[in-house]
Amino acid sequence: MSKFQELKKIDVSKHTERKGKFTYLSWSWAVSILLEHCESATWTYADPLTLPDGSMMVFCTVKAFGKEMTSQLPVIDFKNQAIKNPNAMQLNTAMQRCLAKAISLHGIGLYIYQGEDLPEHDTLERLESIYKEQGINKARQYYNGLDEADRKLCLPFIKKIQETK
Numbered sequence: 001m002s003k004f005q006e007l008k009k010i011d012v013s014k015h016t017e018r019k020g021k022f023t024y025l026s027w028s029w030a031v032s033i034l035l036e037h038c039e040s041a042t043w044t045y046a047d048p049l050t051l052p053d054g055s056m057m058v059f060c061t062v063k064a065f066g067k068e069m070t071s072q073l074p075v076i077d078f079k080n081q082a083i084k085n086p087n088a089m090q091l092n093t094a095m096q097r098c099l100a101k102a103i104s105l106h107g108i109g110l111y112i113y114q115g116e117d118l119p120e121h122d123t124l125e126r127l128e129s130i131y132k133e134q135g136i137n138k139a140r141q142y143y144n145g146l147d148e149a150d151r152k153l154c155l156p157f158i159k160k161i162q163e164t165k
Contacts, residue, residue: 003065007037007107018115018145019078025084025109027096029077033118038064043102045095048150056091060098062106067107073098111138123150127157136161 015029034041041064049057061070075086075094083090101145104110111134114126123146143151143158 003037004107008110010108012112013110013141016109022080023112023145024097025100025104025112027100030100030108033108034062034064034106037108040064043099048091053082055082056086056094058091058093058094058098060102062099062102064103064106067106069102070141071098071102071105073101116153124154124157125152131157131161 003134010033012025012029012033015033016025041062043060043062044060046061046138048072051057056075057072058075059070059072061068073094074082075090077083077090086094100109101113104113114130114133127139127142130142139161140158143154146154
């Protein structure tokens with residue numbers, strides 16, 4: 001089994017935080033888990049990129065297990081909207097989130113980001129995908145984090161999978 005496959009199987013759910021509709025793995029837990037598996041792991045940040053509208057992108061590269069993996073992340077608010085002219089704290093928060101995301105590219109907590117690129121109206125499809133790929137417990141966890149409107153949309157599917165168990 002590859003190291004990626006091994007790390008992908010780690011359940012990090014007890015170390016995640018919910019912010020709005022989104023789940024995040026705390027950067028400190030991501031670093032801790034990474035260093036437990038690769039003490040020589042290192043990471044670096046590239047200079048942030050300022051876009052024409054004043055918003056910014058941050059970049060982090062994590063080197064572990066003989067591979068470098070780079071992630072990028074916009075500086076965003078709690079609604080996942082880009083922040084124009086972010087302050088130092090907002091920039092730091094984005095950098096730490098980017099670190100956790102770059103670590104996930106090695107497998108640790110990668111499942112958290114599944115479907116993040118889907119439009120919000122695809123919530124039911126995302127729930128079905130999580131159930132199919134990760135099982136009922138992860139599907140319930142995702143469902144429990146949804147807002148009232150999305151829960152209502154997904155409730156028939158949740159009832160259906162509960163009946164089959």
